[in-house]
Amino acid sequence: MEEMAKVITCKTTECVYNTEHKCHALAISVSSASNPVCQTFVAGEHKSGDPHAIAGVGACHAESCEYNRDRMCYAGSVDVGHKDQEEAACLTFEARVHAEI
Numbered sequence: 001m002e003e004m005a006k007v008i009t010c011k012t013t014e015c016v017y018n019t020e021h022k023c024h025a026l027a028i029s030v031s032s033a034s035n036p037v038c039q040t041f042v043a044g045e046h047k048s049g050d051p052h053a054i055a056g057v058g059a060c061h062a063e064s065c066e067y068n069r070d071r072m073c074y075a076g077s078v079d080v081g082h083k084d085q086e087e088a089a090c091l092t093f094e095a096r097v098h099a100e101i
């Protein structure tokens with residue numbers, strides 16, 4: 001089994017799982033919009049998650065991403081943060097160049 005891609009940094013500091021640009025959920029889920037976003041994002045003051053854990057990408061529906069295979073992320077690591085109107089976009093998203101055969 002390949003390693004789950006890690007959330008190496010997240011700049012969405014208003015999220016309850018975020019401390020010092022690290023995500024402390026066990027895993028996040030990323031959605032399939034043209035700007036894929038972290039669906040696990042929850043704004044709030046009460047910090048949550050496991051402070052010893054660094055989140056992985058448990059699932060990603062962005063099949064148009066170069067790093068996506070079978071709705072899983074194989075980027076190795078990802079960055080999350082603000083982009084355009086999104087609060088928690090996957091900044092590692094790369095539009096797939098070649099269509100799958």
Ligand code: SF4
Pocket residue numbers: 007010011012015016017018022023024025028038039040041042055080088
């Ligand atoms: S926005 Fe997503 S990646 Fe960032 S800390 Fe929150 S749950 Fe983790």
Ligand code: SF4
Pocket residue numbers: 005030036057060061062065066067068069072073074075078090091092093094
């Ligand atoms: S890098 Fe691509 S496959 Fe990985 S979480 Fe981001 S959008 Fe999904």
